[in-house]
Amino acid sequence: MRNLDEMTITQAVLAKNSGIGDARLCEIMxxxxxxxxxxxxxxxxxxxxWQRGIDxxxxxxAANTADRQQFxxxxxxxxxxxxxxxxxxxxxxGCTETAAFHVTPEQAPVLLDAGxxxxxxxxxxxGYLQGAVLDVQGHAIPHAVLEVHRACPHDNGAIDRxxxxxxxxxxxxxxxxxxDNQHIPHDGPAGQLLAALNRPHWRPAHFKxxxxxxxYQRLTTHVFRAGDPYLDADPLFGVRSSxxxxxxxxxxxxxxxxTVSNDPFYTLAFDFVLAKE
Amino acid sequence: MRNLDEMTITQAVLAKNSGIGDARLCEIMxxxxxxxxxxxxxxxxxxxxWQRGIDxxxxxxAANTADRQQFxxxxxxxxxxxxxxxxxxxxxxGCTETAAFHVTPEQAPVLLDAGxxxxxxxxxxxGYLQGAVLDVQGHAIPHAVLEVHRACPHDNGAIDRxxxxxxxxxxxxxxxxxxDNQHIPHDGPAGQLLAALNRPHWRPAHFKxxxxxxxYQRLTTHVFRAGDPYLDADPLFGVRSSxxxxxxxxxxxxxxxxTVSNDPFYTLAFDFVLAKE
Numbered sequence: 001m002r003n004l005d006e007m008t009i010t011q012a013v014l015a016k017n018s019g020i021g022d023a024r025l026c027e028i029m030x031x032x033x034x035x036x037x038x039x040x041x042x043x044x045x046x047x048x049x050w051q052r053g054i055d056x057x058x059x060x061x062a063a064n065t066a067d068r069q070q071f072x073x074x075x076x077x078x079x080x081x082x083x084x085x086x087x088x089x090x091x092x093x094g095c096t097e098t099a100a101f102h103v104t105p106e107q108a109p110v111l112l113d114a115g116x117x118x119x120x121x122x123x124x125x126x127g128y129l130q131g132a133v134l135d136v137q138g139h140a141i142p143h144a145v146l147e148v149h150r151a152c153p154h155d156n157g158a159i160d161r162x163x164x165x166x167x168x169x170x171x172x173x174x175x176x177x178x179x180d181n182q183h184i185p186h187d188g189p190a191g192q193l194l195a196a197l198n199r200p201h202w203r204p205a206h207f208k209x210x211x212x213x214x215x216y217q218r219l220t221t222h223v224f225r226a227g228d229p230y231l232d233a234d235p236l237f238g239v240r241s242s243x244x245x246x247x248x249x250x251x252x253x254x255x256x257x258x259t260v261s262n263d264p265f266y267t268l269a270f271d272f273v274l275a276k277e
Numbered sequence: 278m279r280n281l282d283e284m285t286i287t288q289a290v291l292a293k294n295s296g297i298g299d300a301r302l303c304e305i306m307x308x309x310x311x312x313x314x315x316x317x318x319x320x321x322x323x324x325x326x327w328q329r330g331i332d333x334x335x336x337x338x339a340a341n342t343a344d345r346q347q348f349x350x351x352x353x354x355x356x357x358x359x360x361x362x363x364x365x366x367x368x369x370x371g372c373t374e375t376a377a378f379h380v381t382p383e384q385a386p387v388l389l390d391a392g393x394x395x396x397x398x399x400x401x402x403x404g405y406l407q408g409a410v411l412d413v414q415g416h417a418i419p420h421a422v423l424e425v426h427r428a429c430p431h432d433n434g435a436i437d438r439x440x441x442x443x444x445x446x447x448x449x450x451x452x453x454x455x456x457d458n459q460h461i462p463h464d465g466p467a468g469q470l471l472a473a474l475n476r477p478h479w480r481p482a483h484f485k486x487x488x489x490x491x492x493y494q495r496l497t498t499h500v501f502r503a504g505d506p507y508l509d510a511d512p513l514f515g516v517r518s519s520x521x522x523x524x525x526x527x528x529x530x531x532x533x534x535x536t537v538s539n540d541p542f543y544t545l546a547f548d549f550v551l552a553k554e
Contacts, residue, residue, distance in 0.1 A: 001509050002516045004356075006364035012514060013356035019475040028320050029474065033355055035316040040360050043308045047378060050352070050361045057348040061338015071334040075327070078310055079281075079290035083317050084327045087283035101324060197306065198296040232278050237289060239279045 010037045056189055063188035066106050073190035077197070082237040091217065091275035094136045097240045099222040102210050109147055109161035115257050118162050119150060119177030126265040127178040127247065128256040129223075132170040133211055133272045140170030141274060144213040148174060175257050178247070178266055179205040181230060194235060204230040204239060209272065216274040223270055245270055287314045333466060340465035343383050350467035354474070359514040368494065368552035371413045374517045376499040379487050386424055386438035392534050395439050396427060396454030403542040404455040404524065405533040406500075409447040410488055410549045417447030418551060421490040425451060452534050455524070455543055456482040458507060471512060481507040481516060486549065493551040500547055522547055 004012050013033050020026040039045075045053075060070040075081045081101060089098040112118055117126075133144040146164045164172045183201035185191055194201055206222040224231060224244045231239050247266040255261050281289050290310050297303040316322075322330075337347040352358045358378060366375040389395055394403075410421040423441045441449045460478035462468055471478055483499040501508060501521045508516050524543040532538050 001511070001514070002518050004359050004363065004514050006360045009356045009360045009363065009514060016476055016512070017474050020473070021475060022473075025473065028322075028326065031316050031320045035312040035319070036355060036357055037360055038315075039308050039312040040357055041364065042312070043305050044364060045305075045361050047361060047365050049305065050358070051378070054346070054348045054352065057334070058338065058341050058346070061335065061341050061348075064335050064338050069331070069335070071331045071338075075331065078313060079286045080313055080317055081327070082281050083283045083286045083314055084322050084324060086281065086286065087318065087321055088324050101328070196297070196299075196302065197294050198298060199293055234278070235293070237278070237281050237286060241279050 006041055010034060013037075056193075060189040068185045068188050068190075069103070070188050070190045072101070072103075073184060073188075074193060076236040076238075077184075077190060077194055077199075079237050092136050094273055095275045096219055096221055096271075096273045097242050098220060099238050099240055099243055100208055100220050102218060102220040105161055109163050111163040111165065114165050115173065115175060117175045118148065118160075119175075122177030124177040124180055125263065126255070126261065127174075127176055128265065128267045129174040129176070129207070129270060130256060130267075131172065131269050131271040133166055133172065133213065133274065134170060135216070136273055136275065140168075141213045141216065142166070142168040142170055144170065144211055144216075144272075144274075146172050146272070147210040148176070149208040149210075150176065150179060173256065175255075176207075179207055179225070181205050181228070184235060199235050200230075200233060201235060202230050202233075203236060204228040204234055211272045211274060213274060215277055217277055219272060219274055221272075223268075283318055287311060290314075333470075337466040345462045345465050345467075346380070347465050347467045349378070349380075350461060350465075351470060353513040353515075354461075354467060354471055354476075356514050369413050371550055372552045373496055373498055373548075373550045374519050375497060376515050376517055376520055377485055377497050379495060379497040382438055386440050388440040388442065391442050392450065392452060394452045395425065395437075396452075399454030401454040401457055402540065403532070403538065404451075404453055405542065405544045406451040406453070406484070406547060407533060407544075408449065408546050408548040410443055410449065410490065410551065411447060412493070413550055413552065417445075418490045418493065419443070419445040419447055421447065421488055421493075421549075421551075423449050423549070424487040425453070426485040426487075427453065427456060450533065452532075453484075456484055456502070458482050458505070461512060476512050477507075477510060478512060479507050479510075480513060481505040481511055488549045488551060490551060492554055494554055496549060496551055498549075500545075 001012055014030055017029050064070045085098050133141045144166045146166050147161055148164055149161050164174055166172045181202050186201050204224050205228050206224045208222050210220045212218040222243055226244050226246045245268055247268045250265050252261050256267055278289055291307055294306050341347045362375050410418045421443045423443050424438055425441055426438050441451055443449045458479050463478050481501050482505050483501045485499050487497045489495040499520055503521050503523045522545055524545045527542050529538050533544055
């Protein structure tokens with residue numbers, strides 16, 4: 001195993017890796033080495049470019065935080081995330097589609113009181129979202145765990161999360177600020193990559209939800225808004241037609257929360273349909 | 278650009294990237310996306326495995342330091358480094374082969390006095406290395422910049438560097454501790470990867486040199502020692518036959534530095550042959 005060149009190195013690495021005990025890890029590493037080497041050979045990667053790549057990864061590592069997960073963002077930007085989500089989203093027809101990865105929060109989100117305003121600190125119009133958590137036959141899933149995320153209006157890139165009460169009939173209500181377009185955090189290497197690729201940073205406005213219930217596959221998805229100018233230009237490739245919704249505009253009056261509003265507001269009905277485990 | 282799946286995502290990303298201004302960057306990103314996607318499809322990467330990979334990169338980023346460059350080490354372990362070095366090392370026959378990447382030090386190394394002992398703090402036997410920096414016709418390259426690296430005996434993973442004087446005849450002398458086997462730093466994710474791959478951590482003993490001179494390609498290489506038990510098991514795939522040298526053992530007596538030694542010592546003659554730029 002001496003004098004390895006760009007053609008013989010691949011087989012040498014695979015031979016070295018043949019002692020891996022875990023069959024799945026061996027399969028993953030074999031494919032990783034083959035494809036990584038194919039990439040470097042195909043474009044005849046130079047030493048300078050290799051160093052640039054290593055530096056980029058180090059910079060991404062240094063900038064990585066819970067709110068700005070650089071490696072996850074890079075995966076989204078390169079379309080890897082959409083690929084992985086799509087090839088693992090094999091649910092019966094009628095179930096709500098997956099649109100994002102679940103990210104375990106560092107701190108457990110707070111449970112909102114029924115009717116509480118999740119977004120009272122925002123200037124956007126109010127939106128009232130209601131619906132149910134259902135199985136594919138249309139039966140209510142009582143007391144599911146429903147988590148809503150929104151982009152924090154005070155810190156671009158940060159995410160606020162809250163748990164919503166789901167009643168015994170599977171029903172939930174959310175009063176919040178209507179989501180706005182938001183851009184991918186561009187204060188780190190992932191944003192710099194997007195800029196180097198000459199691609200826009202703006203995402204279509206959306207809510208992100210994670211819904212879990214015993215005996216059902218956990219669902220993490222987005223709810224988009226019809227008419228959004230970025231629906232066909234999502235830099236993270238996440239838009240699915242079944243998740244685009246039509247919010248109803250109201251000039252004011254009685255809200256779904258039973259209050260009276262002098263300002264215009266929006267309403268939307270949206271059900272989450274979970275697949276059995 | 279909605280409802281992308283694991284088959285349509287690749288073309289969608291390439292279409293998005295088609296606005297890249299720099300033709301070489303476009304070429305690199307196209308190949309990167311295609312091979313990254315091929316990898317994820319080939320092994321049907323799951324969400325859990327994706328998350329494990331993202332976490333691994335984040336851990337490598339957090340552990341990355343100047344002395345423990347995790348991403349460079351991971352590249353070495355996966356054979357990518359040897360591939361890149363080999364496919365770019367196109368020098369005339371007779372030139373010294375490349376065996377490593379040049380790493381720009383954070384601080385400029387100190388210039389050793391002629392005859393100084395680089396390794397006085399080590400318990401290993403003394404080694405006296407001498408030779409010349411030459412062009413491929415055998416002519417001396419006067420006053421070349423010759424940098425020697427050794428593994429720091431007090432901090433596994435750290436590297437001591439020094440500049441050696443090269444005289445007008447291209448000649449250099451190095452008095453140092455004979456290099457020992459050293460293992461790849463295994464206190465970080467790169468070492469954990471090597472352990473997960475069930476591969477040994479030990480490298481064959483070597484010196485690392487970087488040699489530069491105006492008008493010549495900079496050379497970064499290793500000088501290995503014949504008989505080393507790890508020559509055929511280098512976990513970083515770096516051994517080249519032309520760089521394996523036979524040190525001469527002496528029971529004691531007059532050293533090449535003109536001193537008298539009561540202890541055994543070793544000598545070696547090694548010339549560095551540089552290619553024109």
